[in-house]
Amino acid sequence: MSHAPHSAHHATEGATDGVSDQAEILDLDAQVLAEHTAAVIDRLPLRAAPRHIVDLGCGTGAGTFALLERFPDAHVTAVDASAVHLQRLREKACARGLDDRVRTVQADLDAPGLPDLGSPDLVWASASLHHLADPGRALRAVRELLLTDGLLAVVELAGFPRFLPATAPEDRPGLEERCHAASDHRHAHHLPHRGADWGPMLTDAGFTVEDEHTVTVHIEGARNTAVGAYALSGLRRLRSGVADALAPEDLAALDRLLDTEGPDSLLRRDDLAVRTERTVWAARGGTRS
Template sequence: MTSSASPTHHHGPGHHHEHGHGQADTGQDDALAAVLDLDAEIFAPYLDAVTRRVAELAGGGVTHVVDLGSGTGAGTFALLERFPRARATAVDSSPAMLARLAESARAKGLDDRVSTLETDAGTGLGGITDADLVWASASLHHLDDPAAALSGIRAALRPGGLLAVAELDGMPHFLPDDAVAGRPGLEDRCREALAGLHAGQVPHLGADWGALLAAAGFTVEQERTERLELRAPLPDAVGRYAHLVLGRVRGALDGRADPADLAALGTLLDGGPGDVRHREDLVVRSTRQLWLARRS
């Protein structure tokens, strides 16, 4: 489980990785890390606004933050900046992602404030019982049993502690409807095909987390849905982000989508004039949700 989103297998940018450690997996980790880092860069104003909202509700007494599904650490480091007296435990099931995060912490001079925990959050949080804040960004929908996982998160929080659940609605939108001649609606069809794939692989994507949190004994204090849209002039990072995300989409849909649509996706990725890294008509749209809930 890694935080921040996947177009192919969960959250927006893309990243579930319960796997071994061969060369191919290293390449997958590299690609996923790049997606997560680009997502954090492109949507930095949103992350800043969300962590500010979390800090306002959590108050000034936060000394232990848990980042659940930490990925490359965008949430970890944003929260450490918000809470200068806090230490953070970064939790992920991928040792490669945790190693990257630990190296980033050293580079930022934060290694004395960051520890890592390699575990599947569905099996508990390693005896943590003193967390003031648990941050779960694009990670909870990966869990097989949300009720059991939320029970474990509740046990990790001190009484009165805060849980922030951030989710998104799948892959971002990038393309105009006529992005590929002769294939109108290409991106919408890809999203529909991914939704069918996700229904079996990540059935809790799009769940009503407000109801699940209440059933687990949390008091939901805030719930927000924001529709983000970024238009030209866009930073160069957007083209690279779209290329990585759509590449993951194409891989996920190989053999599961219309071959003509897969070929059309190929023209957006092949380095030619229609490649998303060269286009000036991209618009990034993403719907993101936030629940802030307190352990009673």
């Protein structure tokens, strides 16, 4: 989405002018985590195949297209604050012949009330709610939106994925964790709900949590050719937000990793992997008949 507090994704919030960079990360994220996303959808405690789905904070469509593939009779209303992300999603939908099953809505999820999104039987919110200033208000609005006994799926990562082993790079081991620590410190005030336990907030909003589980993600770079590009894009964006907070030696080491022409380039490493956790809450609610 267009700016960090309302950005519908976990991509590291560093550059305020990096909407296109963030879109690239979202596309790579969708590609690398596709199997995990499909597994999360398959486990949802649905009572029937959904016909109308709202993807709340859709980014460039990782969830939208996974849901459309899993539920061939469903239509998705994709909601995001970023016109750039929605345009990219529409282009993908057209390229895949799915434009008649997707409606895009540009909306600020922190604004009072939601726009007219119809009456969905499934709302999917992946890595979006933690960006909101008042997620409780958004959750109550979602419950008013859902059909009776409709399902809300909240999916959150335990932070942006790590790509390097703890011993890397050899001259500055632990560099990636220090970069993330600097980023977390910088954004703690702006993203107080990152890493939250959404169970109590869902209950407070009137939902009944029916399933909560955590999935460990570990994808070796050797198994997925997109991991290198994902690591490069993610760490470039991370650098833009923490460069002035790093020790000069750390910044120099990071720049050597990001230099695609240099001998220490990330893309030359054979030990890259995507490591993170995803927690999923499936909550029953809804007030519409």
